[in-house]
Amino acid sequence: MMFFEGSEKKIEVITSTEFGSLRALGKDFWTKVVAHACAEILDTISNEHCDAYLLSESSLFVWDDRFLMLTCGTTTLAEAFLYFCDHVSDKNILFASYQRKNEYLSHLQKSSFQEDIDRISERLDGTAYRLGNLDSHHNYIFHLNKPYQPEQGDTTSELLMYHIKGEGADYLRSEGQTLEGVRKLLCLDQILPGFEIRDWLFEPFGYSLNAIKGDRYATFHITPQEESSYVSFETNLELEDSGILEIMLDALKPGSWDLIGFNALAPLLENERFTCLAESKIALPCGYDMTFNHYQHGEHKVIAAERLTGKAA
Template sequence: MSENASASFEGPEKKLKVTFAPDAPSLRAHPRAAWDAVLAAAGASVVSSARDAHWDAYVLSESSLFVSDHSATLITCGQTRLVEAVQPLLALAPAGALSQLLYARKSEHYPEQQATRFDEDAARLSALLGGRAREASVRLGHGEHFVDLFHASAPGASRRPDMTLEVLMHAPDPAACAAFAAERAPAAHALVADMVPGFALHEHYFEPQGYSVNGLRDGAYVTLHVTPEPEGSYVSFELQGPLGGSLPVDAARAVATLSAVFAPRSLEVLTYAPGHRGGEGGAQADEWAVDVPGYSVVTREHHVAADYALLFTQLRPSAAP
């Protein structure tokens, strides 16, 4: 997604979500320089920013950063070293304030170009946490495309009443990716605005190619990243927001629109809901389970990740051999 994207740019992303206790000082009170330092550790920088009453949102040279009072979600692509950002990010809150940490790496097209492997990152995170939290690692999916996930939660940590949808797409239709070029900006904006109505969007078109957009609405955020490449094109989408309201409807609409527009050869859908599956008072990730026309389920997995109920669904086109 970088302005210096090469023919072998790595679209599949790494993701870090850190949540702190509700009585910790607000992360949004930190100056911009503190976040620049976190991003520099990962090898990313801010391209543009926006904010509302709930979130500070940043489009980055490599994907996005979202900061609320007590959580931060950092998504980076390319050859970024996201694990290096964890220590400076944790330092922005008091010791002992950590509630939950999620760290994911999507299977890369060019793993040999990455500075570390997932198992090395997981060992680094475990050492940083120093036994302060329950932790585990899991691989979601199988075959060529998968997600490696490290998750940790502090004993007795409060559960966040939010839900998250991720849609990860390998080998999207080249014509669909071309629609997100700068010279076709009005059409791209209209497509995203129709898919997630009511979100205030801010976009960036990269040179020579690539598109990122963040959106904010009523405590929710959305982000879409399109990485067209001669080989290894990739598209990712994320929607997060508080429980209730129109979010499940937004999620179903987004999955249907994304699959129809991009027609990827590989589609993975992840949903996170608070409370482990079947747990008392826990919303079910299954509420966001969707059937995708033209696609068949390869695998559907339930996991518990940092006290979230996680539903992972891997799909392929029904007509594929």
């Protein structure tokens, strides 16, 4: 079984108006940032607010005053962050965060979260937290120790789905799938109406999508492989009452999932089908209320033993 860690690392940085535009740093600069994470730019879309780069391992979104970069696999996102810091002085960084999501096989990563933040902390004074238990799903975050006041509507939601099942998952694992087929499966017309979209199918499996509309963005990254399946959806759309979460859970039928919010009000309530196993929240002094909720579907209980090596019983 080929293992691929779909789970992402993420950086988000907000800069001061004095610094000027991050977009104006140009594609060459951002190509180098991405290269420091051991990824590359596959495709780009732009509108009046944002340049959205689809990467070989996930995504980069650059606005004038902020950027966010997600990378999966065994990429070295902390290196990309440090390279960025080489070119932008501390005083122009108003906000910075570095996250690592729940990993299937953390021992296969090139560095641990602790090692990453040890290096980042040599350059930026910050504080790190873990939300969720060490021995279950959890999310690590490091943030800059500077007070920051997010604007109204500055909200982020991350829906991280594990163990996808059913027809949608089967399709994503099948040969001959098409971009059109995946878009339909994800109900893009319904959840991202009017968005400009760029998406990509990877070999042998995997799908990434960037979507932008004004200053709003959304991104999907799908690692469909059985036993380590992972789908992330992230957006700055307000999810509350949007029905988007319910559509995603219905399309991909994850066995478990995490919902992470930054100033986002979109808690999923438990019901007879799924349970919230863990909830954790913290008002980060950098201006965001962060919430972490870990859910499990009731049907995700009886698990076949997984043969790793040797002959079948």
